[in-house]
Amino acid sequence: MLLLANIKKELLLLSRDRVSLLVLFVMPMVLVLILSLIQDDLFRATGGAATTALFVNLDEGELGHEFEKSLQDNGALELVKSLSGKEIDSAAARKSVFNGEYQFAIIVPAGFSATINQSAEDAVRGALRDEKVIPRSSRITVIFDPAVRGVYRSAVLNALQLGVVGLELSRKGAVFEKLLPEELQRNIEAQMGSYAPTDLADQLPRISFDWTNQSLISLDEELASPKKYATLPTSVQQNVPAWTLFGMFFIVIPLAGTLIRERQEGTLTRLMTMPVSNGSLLLGKVSAHLLICLIQFGLMIMVGRFILPLFGTPVLELGSDPLALLLVAVSAALAACGFGILVGVVARSYDQAAIFGSVSIVIAGALGGVMVPVYVMPRFMQKISVLSPLGWGLDAFLDIFVRDGRISSVLPQVAALWTFFLVCLAVALIVFRRWRQGY
Amino acid sequence: MRSDNDIILSTDHLVKTYRGATSPAVDGVTLSVGKGSIFGLLGPNGAGKTTTISILCTLLQPSAGKATLLGHDVVRDAAAVRGKIGLVPQDIALYGSLTARENLYYFARMLRVPKSLIESRINESLQLVELTECADQRVSTFSGGMKRRCNLAVAILHHPEILFLDEPTVGIDTQSRNLILERLTELKQQGMTLVYTTHYMEEAQQICDDVVIIDGGRVIASGEPRQLVAEAGGCDNLEELFLVLTGKQLRDRTE
Numbered sequence: 001m002l003l004l005a006n007i008k009k010e011l012l013l014l015s016r017d018r019v020s021l022l023v024l025f026v027m028p029m030v031l032v033l034i035l036s037l038i039q040d041d042l043f044r045a046t047g048g049a050a051t052t053a054l055f056v057n058l059d060e061g062e063l064g065h066e067f068e069k070s071l072q073d074n075g076a077l078e079l080v081k082s083l084s085g086k087e088i089d090s091a092a093a094r095k096s097v098f099n100g101e102y103q104f105a106i107i108v109p110a111g112f113s114a115t116i117n118q119s120a121e122d123a124v125r126g127a128l129r130d131e132k133v134i135p136r137s138s139r140i141t142v143i144f145d146p147a148v149r150g151v152y153r154s155a156v157l158n159a160l161q162l163g164v165v166g167l168e169l170s171r172k173g174a175v176f177e178k179l180l181p182e183e184l185q186r187n188i189e190a191q192m193g194s195y196a197p198t199d200l201a202d203q204l205p206r207i208s209f210d211w212t213n214q215s216l217i218s219l220d221e222e223l224a225s226p227k228k229y230a231t232l233p234t235s236v237q238q239n240v241p242a243w244t245l246f247g248m249f250f251i252v253i254p255l256a257g258t259l260i261r262e263r264q265e266g267t268l269t270r271l272m273t274m275p276v277s278n279g280s281l282l283l284g285k286v287s288a289h290l291l292i293c294l295i296q297f298g299l300m301i302m303v304g305r306f307i308l309p310l311f312g313t314p315v316l317e318l319g320s321d322p323l324a325l326l327l328v329a330v331s332a333a334l335a336a337c338g339f340g341i342l343v344g345v346v347a348r349s350y351d352q353a354a355i356f357g358s359v360s361i362v363i364a365g366a367l368g369g370v371m372v373p374v375y376v377m378p379r380f381m382q383k384i385s386v387l388s389p390l391g392w393g394l395d396a397f398l399d400i401f402v403r404d405g406r407i408s409s410v411l412p413q414v415a416a417l418w419t420f421f422l423v424c425l426a427v428a429l430i431v432f433r434r435w436r437q438g439y
Numbered sequence: 440m441r442s443d444n445d446i447i448l449s450t451d452h453l454v455k456t457y458r459g460a461t462s463p464a465v466d467g468v469t470l471s472v473g474k475g476s477i478f479g480l481l482g483p484n485g486a487g488k489t490t491t492i493s494i495l496c497t498l499l500q501p502s503a504g505k506a507t508l509l510g511h512d513v514v515r516d517a518a519a520v521r522g523k524i525g526l527v528p529q530d531i532a533l534y535g536s537l538t539a540r541e542n543l544y545y546f547a548r549m550l551r552v553p554k555s556l557i558e559s560r561i562n563e564s565l566q567l568v569e570l571t572e573c574a575d576q577r578v579s580t581f582s583g584g585m586k587r588r589c590n591l592a593v594a595i596l597h598h599p600e601i602l603f604l605d606e607p608t609v610g611i612d613t614q615s616r617n618l619i620l621e622r623l624t625e626l627k628q629q630g631m632t633l634v635y636t637t638h639y640m641e642e643a644q645q646i647c648d649d650v651v652i653i654d655g656g657r658v659i660a661s662g663e664p665r666q667l668v669a670e671a672g673g674c675d676n677l678e679e680l681f682l683v684l685t686g687k688q689l690r691d692r693t694e
Binding site for chain 2: 002005008009012013016017265266267269270271272273274275276436437
């Protein structure tokens with residue numbers, strides 16, 4: 001079999017090139033590791049886990065602590081109150097955010113409790129007396145790193161708003177509980193004069209405002225999965241397959257490079273005078289690089305399962321159908337190799353192949369939801385995204401990891417990847433045949 | 440006189456015009472090569488030597504004319520032709536990161552040498568070009584002369600009936616050059632036909648049975664080297680004749 005001889009030669013050539021091996025195996029692993037960790041942070045910022053913020057409480061009263069407690073109970077924010085064992089002040093907090101060490105700092109001002117208590121009393125009294133009162137407001141300062149994205153900022157502001165509303169409600173309730181009997185007594189005395197009972201406040205039923213914290217409506221989260229809460233999508237489940245595909249598709253450059261080098265060095269010319277078929281020559285390269293891609297895939301999955309968790313991410317859960325996973329991996333690798341062969345026969349130089357190959361992969365990755373999930377793209381871009389082979393692969397991987405997908409459920413994406421591979425290979429064979437016929 | 444049965448390769452008004460070119464690279468070349476001979480294809484830079492060899496090796500399609508090799512049309516029966524020819528290209532067409540033996544093994548497979556014969560053919564080829572001792576070294580570590588010899592070794596693995604050599608001795612030391620010329624003569628004695636291009640006229644005079652001199656894509660002289668020199672008058676050797684025929688002006692050209 002000439003195909004086997006071609007595969008053996010390609011693998012031998014690759015094994016002799018240590019730099020290429022480093023690029024082929026180590027770089028994609030580093031890519032998956034670094035980008036998954038970076039994206040993991042963003043994923044957490046958009047609701048996946050608590051956000052860390054500096055908290056400076058300059059208030060002498062009890063409300064600053066209550067506010068702090070309500071934020072912690074809410075679970076959306078993890079508050080840091082000291083740095084290197086030393087309690088932080090507002091200047092240190094500003095400096096930390098300015099230096100990019102923290103993205104947020106929350107500063108509760110001095111006199112916060114006194115101001116809020118007084119304002120609540122003014123507001124409630126005004127309401128009970130039907131008087132128009134503009135109560136004094138107290139300002140909680142939130143310092144943002146300017147590089148923080150809008151969605152991240154909104155999440156923090158929403159969490160703070162929730163805390164502020166809860167605090168205001170509880171203060172106003174407490175003041176109302178205290179003022180209502182007093183105001184009733186005052187009104188009755190005003191109307192009945194000396195006939196008014198002197199112990200009216202004691203005879204009124206006690207009003208408690210604890211019920212303000214009790215929820216009447218709850219939100220029930222349910223995944224569109226066959227089994228409720230069967231597999232939760234984690235940042236790792238999104239990022240590892242996305243960046244794995246991205247890394248696998250970069251096989252295009254070394255694969256195209258081998259073909260271009262053979263053209264430039266004259267070995268391809270020599271091979272073209274030999275009784276060997278075009279298919280055998282091209283499929284030899286595809287098969288060898290397919291094997292490389294699958295090894296890359298295995299290594300990157302191992303990064304997701306064993307190395308990323310060491311940095312605090314969740315363990316990569318691979319779903320329940322390893323055969324489907326292997327099928328998608330082979331199909332995606334074939335699509336990448338097919339594209340590599342096409343670039344190799346179309347490009348006239350290594351530089352052309354490297355630039356065109358890498359830029360087209362970045363575009364296909366962006367369109368396919370590798371960098372930003374497709375659902376947050378503008379509608380127009382979402383329509384275009386269905387053209388990306390990386391998008392097909394990613395969709396299939398997410399189907400297996402998150403939606404408990406099986407072979408039958410990933411067949412459309414697998415068919416699309418195979419079609420892409422076959423079209424690329426067919427075009428490459430046509431161009432190659434024309435070369436060999438001397439056109 | 441050579442009979443038609445002795446002709447192993449012939450071309451008939453072969454023309455090749457590259458796309459976008461204003462004049463043909465090969466312009467009506469007609470030649471015939473006798474079986475078991477060394478045939479020299481001589482000419483200055485840009486004369487059309489490599490284009491002619493490329494057509495005969497099935498790498499290029501002629502724009503017009505015909506070329507027949509062992510009874511096969513090189514365009515219509517390209518696949519049949521490929522099994523019978525060997526090519527020593529102008530470039531060192533070897534994989535530098537593989538050893539000489541690994542290169543020979545791979546190309547032997549591509550040349551469809553039966554598996555049972557591969558080992559002996561590799562050893563035979565290595566012996567012929569005197570690279571047996573360096574067989575397991577990477578080609579990238581070889582000197583220019585060793586690479587040229589290895590380039591030749593690959594082309595004879597399958598015992599081709601016709602061996603095309605496109606400037607096989609360019610840029611190498613005298614010893615390697617001499618060895619290659621000796622081996623080519625040996626191959627001829629074994630019955631192989633060689634079609635050979637070179638810039639070194641003394642080489643051509645030394646080993647070629649017949650030569651054609653082409654310039655501007657056209658054949659301007661053909662025959663046995665000694666006879667051509669004798670007929671020209673006033674020329675002592677093939678190089679002088681070559682300069683008389685092609686002129687002394689430089690032939691630098693850009694692609």
